[in-house]
Amino acid sequence: MWCLPFSWLYRIRPSVVHDPFKALTQSTFTNDFRACPPNPNQLRWQPFDLPKNPADFVEGLATVCGAGDPKARSGVAVHVYACNQSMKNKCFYNADGDFLIVPQTGDLHILTEFGQLHVQPREILVVQVHMSVPLAGNGMLVTFQQGMRFSVQVSAPSRGYILEVFNTHFQLPDLGPIGANGLANPRDFLSPVAWFEDVDSVDYLVVSKFQGSLFSSRQDHSPFDVVAWHGNYYPYKYDLAKFMVVNAVSFDHADPSIFTVLTCPSNTPGVAVADFVIFPPQWSVQEHTFRPPWYHRNCMSEFMGLLYGRYQAKEEGFAPGGASLHSMMTPHGPDQEAFEKASCVELRPTKLEGTMAFMFESSFSMAVTQWGQNGCSKLDGSYYRCWQGLRKNFDPNWKPQQTEEPLTSPEIIQS
The missing domain is CATH 2.60.120.10 (Jelly Rolls)
Structure with a gap:
């Protein structure tokens, strides 16, 4: 039976204890999809660069494409991330929608208000998601739902992709005639390992994505001071190797x-x-x-x-x-x-x-x-050429055998 996604968080201090938010400049991360003229061509990008200078997860975010408007709660965005250092005394949350994170190279160790998650390439992470079925098992994908605070720790240069949705939350597809089992099974999704942090007298930076822009606020304690929680609204990961x-x-x-x-x-x-x-x-x-x-x-x-x-x-x-x-x-x-x-x-x-x-x-x-x-600087201007050598194979005089298909594309x- 479906119910409204929510969780109760029991924390040492209320999350309202922070300084006012101020605008934060991040030139490569945006939800403004009107700046460039339309381009209907097939597009391909060579591998996105790993950072040459120190950059954490937030500093390494860049938006490739998208549509819609987070203020209207309608649309999507595709981002990539590339980072080589951990977020220190710093966390991030998305007030606009859900993040589905797909690592391509480099492990991510993620601190959240709900506990810790360790995510490897071939796993996905969802931050802010509600599933209409219980989550448990083994995983490799990460989802962070709307409003959840998290901090990304890395031990080596890391790169990956992010799908952001503004409308609702991710869920398992209806299986229809497939039946009860198949595709991604609920038992294979993992929730965070229990953990909390009680740290005072620190200069902690909270980064917020709000209406497509980034803002930052400071507070004097860790935001990961949740000592207990219960509910059905929490981040999770999933192992792509378990897909049936x-x-x-x-x-x-x-x-x-x-x-x-x-x-x-x-x-x-x-x-x-x-x-x-x-x-x-x-x-x-x-x-x-x-x-x-x-x-x-x-x-x-x-x-x-x-x-x-x-x-x-x-x-x-x-x-x-x-x-x-x-x-x-x-x-x-x-x-x-x-x-x-x-x-x-x-x-x-x-x-x-x-x-x-x-x-x-x-x-x-x-x-x-x-x-x-x-x-x-990664857009492949020669992508269209991969189809230019396709030849005409049609022969109007050719008569197929009973089991053969016509020679057309x-x-x-x-x-």
């Missing part, structure tokens, strides 16, 4: 929705504010078909990243730590090499191993920020 893939076993490449780990639903049934989708190691067993993703145009914005290995539809040029954005109704699909390889390969059971790609998919039409377009347009 449900795949096509006869023909055709199934819709990415079968790889959905978490979703943030909209008010329109079947339409998501954002989905977090992964493409993990799996068996591919379809026959008489084209196994990679179809060439397609659809009504969703697709931001993809690669955590490790190679992605089957882009084996060259799409590197771990980089990203791509295919905007709604802009055509995209496998590059020339992937198409030719998939068209000629013998169709026998094949296991895709040593790879983990993901997608932030949204019904919002996302705009690229100034930093994403020019500031990061499969393409889907979907709304």
